[in-house]
Amino acid sequence: MAKNAPTDDVGDRDLHVGTPKQAAAGVPGVLHGLAAAQQQMGVRRSALTLLKVNQAGGFDCPGCAWPEPAPGKRSHFEFCENGAKAVAEEATLRRITPEFFANHSISDLAGRSDYWLGQQGRLTSPVIKRADSDHYEPIAWDDAFTLIAGQLNAVEPDQSVFYTSGRTSNEAAFAYQLFVRAYGTNNLPDCSNMCHESSGVALTQTIGIGKGSVTLEDVHEAKLIIVVGQNPGTNHPRMLTALEKAKKAGATIVAINPLPEAGLLRFKNPQHPDGVVGKGTSLADVYMPVKVGGDLPLFAALGHLLLPHADRAFIDSYTAGFAEYSRARATVDWAMTEEQTGLERAQIEQVAALMAQSEATIVCWAMGLTQRSDSVPTIREVVNVQLLRGMVGKPGAGLCPVRGHSNVQGDRTMGIVERPPPWSANITRELGIDVPQTHGYDVVDAIRAMRDGRAKIFMAVGGNFASAAPDTDVTLAALANCDLTVHVSTKLNRTHATPGTVSLILPCLGRTERDPAGSVTVEDSMSAVHASTGRLAPASPDLLSELTIISRLAQATLSSDLPWDSWAASYPAMREVIARVVPGFDDYEAKVTPREGFTLPHGPRDGRRFTTPDGKAQFTVNQIVERHLPPGRLMLQTMRSHDQYNTTIYGMDDRYRGISNGRRVVFVAAKDIAALGLADGTMVDIISEWKDGVERRAPGFRVVEYPIAVGCAGAYFPEANVLVPLDSTAELSNTPTSKEIVVRLEPAA
Numbered sequence: 001m002a003k004n005a006p007t008d009d010v011g012d013r014d015l016h017v018g019t020p021k022q023a024a025a026g027v028p029g030v031l032h033g034l035a036a037a038q039q040q041m042g043v044r045r046s047a048l049t050l051l052k053v054n055q056a057g058g059f060d061c062p063g064c065a066w067p068e069p070a071p072g073k074r075s076h077f078e079f080c081e082n083g084a085k086a087v088a089e090e091a092t093l094r095r096i097t098p099e100f101f102a103n104h105s106i107s108d109l110a111g112r113s114d115y116w117l118g119q120q121g122r123l124t125s126p127v128i129k130r131a132d133s134d135h136y137e138p139i140a141w142d143d144a145f146t147l148i149a150g151q152l153n154a155v156e157p158d159q160s161v162f163y164t165s166g167r168t169s170n171e172a173a174f175a176y177q178l179f180v181r182a183y184g185t186n187n188l189p190d191c192s193n194m195c196h197e198s199s200g201v202a203l204t205q206t207i208g209i210g211k212g213s214v215t216l217e218d219v220h221e222a223k224l225i226i227v228v229g230q231n232p233g234t235n236h237p238r239m240l241t242a243l244e245k246a247k248k249a250g251a252t253i254v255a256i257n258p259l260p261e262a263g264l265l266r267f268k269n270p271q272h273p274d275g276v277v278g279k280g281t282s283l284a285d286v287y288m289p290v291k292v293g294g295d296l297p298l299f300a301a302l303g304h305l306l307l308p309h310a311d312r313a314f315i316d317s318y319t320a321g322f323a324e325y326s327r328a329r330a331t332v333d334w335a336m337t338e339e340q341t342g343l344e345r346a347q348i349e350q351v352a353a354l355m356a357q358s359e360a361t362i363v364c365w366a367m368g369l370t371q372r373s374d375s376v377p378t379i380r381e382v383v384n385v386q387l388l389r390g391m392v393g394k395p396g397a398g399l400c401p402v403r404g405h406s407n408v409q410g411d412r413t414m415g416i417v418e419r420p421p422p423w424s425a426n427i428t429r430e431l432g433i434d435v436p437q438t439h440g441y442d443v444v445d446a447i448r449a450m451r452d453g454r455a456k457i458f459m460a461v462g463g464n465f466a467s468a469a470p471d472t473d474v475t476l477a478a479l480a481n482c483d484l485t486v487h488v489s490t491k492l493n494r495t496h497a498t499p500g501t502v503s504l505i506l507p508c509l510g511r512t513e514r515d516p517a518g519s520v521t522v523e524d525s526m527s528a529v530h531a532s533t534g535r536l537a538p539a540s541p542d543l544l545s546e547l548t549i550i551s552r553l554a555q556a557t558l559s560s561d562l563p564w565d566s567w568a569a570s571y572p573a574m575r576e577v578i579a580r581v582v583p584g585f586d587d588y589e590a591k592v593t594p595r596e597g598f599t600l601p602h603g604p605r606d607g608r609r610f611t612t613p614d615g616k617a618q619f620t621v622n623q624i625v626e627r628h629l630p631p632g633r634l635m636l637q638t639m640r641s642h643d644q645y646n647t648t649i650y651g652m653d654d655r656y657r658g659i660s661n662g663r664r665v666v667f668v669a670a671k672d673i674a675a676l677g678l679a680d681g682t683m684v685d686i687i688s689e690w691k692d693g694v695e696r697r698a699p700g701f702r703v704v705e706y707p708i709a710v711g712c713a714g715a716y717f718p719e720a721n722v723l724v725p726l727d728s729t730a731e732l733s734n735t736p737t738s739k740e741i742v743v744r745l746e747p748a749a
């Protein structure tokens with residue numbers, strides 16, 4: 001039997017701190033995943049649903065963007081503990097009814113935790129909060145579209161903001177950007193702005209395309225894999241299977257991370273006998289406990305050490321800027337490097353030696369590199385080192401930004417971006433729509449615009465803007481400052497509890513559910529596009545697909561006579577249009593009919609073709625800006641626990657880090673705890689200090705002594721988002737610096 005939703009909201013009452021684990025997954029992982037599924041769905045539905053994850057004819061796991069092996073090579077369980085939890089959140093049997101909203105005012109909901117809100121179950125019918133009301137109440141779909149269209153047409157298009165989270169299918173994403181641009185704006189911020197934007201910017205500048213250059217086969221064939229700023233045991237567990245496979249074929253693995261994450265140290269693959277009873281596979285051969293923010297000096301030093309091992313043939317034929325780069329890296333200041341990285345010269349030399357020997361090296365990275373002020377230069381420095389050794393466009397080698405949301409990469413390919421897409425002329429040619437050419441708002445600029453009254457309408461297809469965005473108090477006030485907020489969502493979340501004057505929640509189908517319009521398509525982190533087919537009965541008969549909601553809103557709002565009805569009724573019809581407009585999608589329908597789908601072209605990977613202005617891959621010279629914290633301060637990074645999907649809190653445990661029944665914890669090294677005069681278990685407020693002079697405070701965190709790099713601290717997202725100043729963003733990508741916050745700890749009042 002599925003369990004009922006919790007009625008009380010107990011917070012961290014029963015917090016317990018144990019010892020961190022040394023290995024990830026194994027049988028406990030599978031059992032935890034199944035337990036989560038059964039609480040939400042019961043036993044039978046869990047079994048039937050989980051067997052369809054990532055299978056031919058099944059649906060794409062909504063968990064993460066890590067690719068699946070080719071169909072013949074898939075196991076029957078092509079999901080992981082956290083994939084099971086992601087599916088359970090959506091396929092839950094719990095329901096939010098109109099009575100729920102009658103019983104809970106919006107002020108009541110605003111006081112609840114993200115965990116409690118998410119546990120209430122699926123949204124089932126459209127609701128509206130009218131001006132001067134503190135409750136959501138039912139509204140008919142047609143009335144909802146008429147009302148929103150009326151408001152959209154009453155403001156200038158640039159006064160509206162249209163957010164997207166990365167679960168939206170290719171077809172819905174294409175329709176959404178088309179609607180928004182036909183309406184007249186490029187205000188299309190998305191979760192990428194807070195996620196891999198820095199990777200996109202750095203890769204576009206250097207290799208001419210903002211996507212990673214490896215396939216899953218490359219990972220299997222690599223000789224050396226360097227995992228930087230990523231916690232795959234929690235966030236991309238299926239990646240551990242690929243790392244294990246590479247390792248068994250002889251690869252060496254290096255982990256660069258301020259935390260010794262369990263999944264990087266040892267993996268017990270529950271599908272192999274030694275993963276069930278044995279010790280599993282030890283993964284990382286070398287662990288580099290870098291200080292938060294030390295990656296740029298680290299990769300600069302690696303580049304210096306690798307200069308004598310440069311691949312001259314590759315550099316001469318395919319790159320530009322090597323002379324300047326090699327001059328900049330001719331010397332290295334070891335004292336500064338050791339101080340800024342927290343690593344010893346010998347450790348760095350050891351990794352350089354591995355790189356010098358390796359004929360096939362992949363560097364993987366995620367949020368540990370992308371959410372800092374110097375993220376773009378840091379990723380460019382990673383590119384330098386890979387170019388130096390000729391590690392792009394070669395089997396088993398390359399650059400591998402590991403994406404987060406399951407279709408975040410596809411949404412970008414479909415034109416969800418705050419600038420006119422490079423193919424906007426095709427929209428005009430094929431559909432007769434003039435695409436606005438002005439630069440729109442990204443996430444941070446959208447918050448500023450709402451705060452300052454320049455934007456009055458906020459619409460979101462998916463996501464939880466209020467909890468995901470930085471500077472929580474500023475973001476909440478910005479949303480509340482809107483005349484209208486509109487949320488296309490599957491689950492209740494904090495953003496719904498922060499309404500504009502008028503607010504609507506439009507409930508939609510999830511990826512696991514049957515859709516009469518056919519299968520949708522998605523693109524994974526390695527540019528492979530394939531179909532996803534939901535099989536479950538929808539959570540409520542009143543749900544519409546995202547594509548239908550967007551199409552009906554477009555019809556109500558726009559005067560142009562595009563065939564929105566036929567698109568909403570058929571994903572193949574929408575794909576036919578995409579094929580004519582988006583490069584790389586010709587014969588789209590034919591290519592996604594076979595279950596394996598197809599891989600989009602990628603010049604650097606396929607043939608060392610670099611689409612930069614001079615056609616060469618670019619070496620860059622990146623300045624190292626040293627960080628010196630005032631006495632008594634720590635560099636805080638905000639990260640995910642093992643029991644959450646971004647702002648969706650599955651449960652209150654972080655098993656691998658030894659935390660149960662609570663989330664308000666701050667991880668600090670023993671040496672810093674002693675130096676600060678605190679103790680393990682002290683309750684503190686975390687205060688962030690930023691040059692605007694405003695003190696942002698996150699009250700009531702328990703200090704946890706942890707093997708984290710000295711001078712650093714870690715706390716969970718979204719509880720710590722209140723500490724991230726809105727104006728503290730990465731150079732060039734404008735990504736909030738969620739992994740670079742200068743804080744002090746004060747004993748709690």
Ligand SMILES: Nc1nc2c(c(=O)[nH]1)N[C@H]1C(S)=C(S)[C@@H](COP(=O)(O)OP(=O)(O)OC[C@H]3O[C@@H](n4cnc5c(=O)[nH]c(N)nc54)[C@H](O)[C@@H]3O)O[C@H]1N2
Pocket residue numbers: 063064082195228229230231232234235236256257258259261290291292293294295366367368369403404405637638639640641642644645646647739
């Ligand atoms: N189960 C689950 N899966 C997910 C998600 C989820 O929330 N739950 N989220 C999805 C999304 S949208 C994304 S973007 C990905 C996120 O995947 P990750 O990037 O793995 O997520 P984070 O928890 O932010 O972890 C960042 C890692 O970077 C390290 N780190 C922090 N600062 C630094 C630094 O300065 N240098 C280095 N070298 N390392 C540093 C942290 O210690 C941590 O191990 O996962 C996706 N998959």
Ligand SMILES: Nc1nc2c(c(=O)[nH]1)N[C@H]1C(S)=C(S)[C@@H](COP(=O)(O)OP(=O)(O)OC[C@H]3O[C@@H](n4cnc5c(=O)[nH]c(N)nc54)[C@H](O)[C@@H]3O)O[C@H]1N2
Pocket residue numbers: 164165166167168191192194195196367371404405461462463464465467468469470488489490491492493508509510511546638639640645646647648717718720721724738
């Ligand atoms: N401090 C700090 N802040 C961060 C980060 C960090 O590491 N630290 N990470 C950043 C990153 S990497 C990201 S990607 C963002 C995430 O930002 P978002 O993508 O905005 O947040 P999510 O928590 O993934 O969104 C969850 C909500 O999506 C809705 N949803 C789920 N599935 C569907 C669906 O199929 N359709 C629709 N329409 N809605 C659906 C549900 O209502 C659910 O409540 O947060 C960023 N914020």
Ligand SMILES: [Mo]
Pocket residue numbers: 191194195196403404405
């Ligand atoms: Mo993300």
